[in-house]
Amino acid sequence: MASVAAAGLAMSGCSTGAAGAGTAGTETAGGSAAAEQFPVSIKHVFGESTITSAPQRVATVSWVNADVAIALGTVPVGMPKDDWGGNAQGSTPWKDAALERAGAAIGSAKAPVQYSETDGINFTGIAKTSPDIILATYSGLSREDYDKLSLIAPVVAYPEAAYGTSWQESTAMIGKALGKSSRASELIAATEKTVTQEAAKYPQLAGKTFIYGNLEPAKSDGVNIYTDADNRPKFLTSIGMKEAPVVLENQNKAAGFFITWSAERANELLSDVFVSWVPDAKTQASIVADPLLGQIPAVKQGAFVADTDNSLTLAISASSPLSLPWALEKFLPQLGAAASKAQHQ
Known part of the structure; x- marks a missing residue:
């Protein structure tokens, strides 16, 4: 960082x-x-x-x-x-x-x-x-x-x-x-x-499991998963979502605030929703099409939030009493749409 x-x-x-x-x-x-x-x-x-x-x-x-x-x-x-x-x-x-x-x-x-x-x-x-x-x-x-x-x-x-x-x-x-x-x-x-009032507008988020990570196509070490020590998962749990069991079970392997995960095991990253930052829409499409990263269950099923807005990513990852209210109206609709797709699996 x-x-x-x-x-x-x-x-x-x-x-x-x-x-x-x-x-x-x-x-x-x-x-x-x-x-x-x-x-x-x-x-x-x-x-x-x-x-x-x-x-x-x-x-x-x-x-x-x-x-x-x-x-x-x-x-x-x-x-x-x-x-x-x-x-x-x-x-x-x-x-x-x-x-x-x-x-x-x-x-x-x-x-x-x-x-x-x-x-x-x-x-x-x-x-x-x-x-x-x-x-x-x-x-x-x-x-x-x-x-x-x-x-x-x-x-x-x-x-x-x-x-x-x-x-x-x-x-x-x-x-x-x-x-x-x-x-x-x-x-x-x-x-x-x-935060609570705005999240309540998206009841489909409650109880949904999530993984918040960073994905890089075509790299064997192209997956990093944030642990509950990071502010991104903290935010998602604060709105009623739950960190996926696969993350909780592997947090002891964390290098600080994230776990390095092999792309060859991407299909094991089971959650209702997967959230990631990407530099542009082209990268998002590459992740979905990638023969390994595309096997992440939430990505495969369309419950994938790929944020291309650096300011929005900053607002959530380095969250503050100023940034969170600003971010909610931009981030929650994306999460809600992904959770709705997961709801209809």
Whole structure:
């Protein structure tokens, strides 16, 4: 997930109401935060970080973290460009909408500084923003990255597994770091309610088994299956679907958040629905026609969701309180159509 080359693997609307409601810059960062008690200490995979006072200048790395800060009403002074899945200005539709509501649209005087992460953590770019906190609750920081960033400002790293933090946990951790725990709890509840309400419009999804993977035609190692440690399966289970038994039975073989699966055994990947990211419609057709990948039961029966929209893939895989409401009206109809086909097997 650290490189654009791996982004397909790593990545592969309506509003919650609370998201992005607030003003821009340091006023928002320090306003309601001052009402909560500081200092606060936050435990993470590399130890514990203490924030002595309400952060005024917030910088972020990776995906999700900037989304959460903005949704909580804090506009970062610095954030990464969305080099994969982003638009022409290195942002996303959901982030653009929230920043505009906050009076900090990209290109305006109050907009966050953007730095590229195509070559990894941009230490220089982050340092230039003079942050007093760096948010990395959803990231793949190494110990070396963490130590370098800590020389700039306190870092809130991920709690356990790299890129394994749920959007709810990221929101809670960032809310605590910014002194906005109550607001974070409200945001989580509002977003979960939106997801539940939208998913209820597709009752055929309930109880359907799924596999969320990455498929590459004509490669013997052309199948990677995401485990329940990844946010994509987490999202599907949150809307009432069930991870296929074949995934659960083989999760101990996972290389991080995914299982490498031989294309020769593709026919063993039994589920009602198979979901994948593909670069274009041509690749989707190649998968269906492939003599091995085409034998995946759900693919063979037409219950195959092949997402060609990088922004939509990003919105689900790096899910946040901003991205999920945006993604629902685009993603759920595709899932619903596939589940209906599975229903009539």
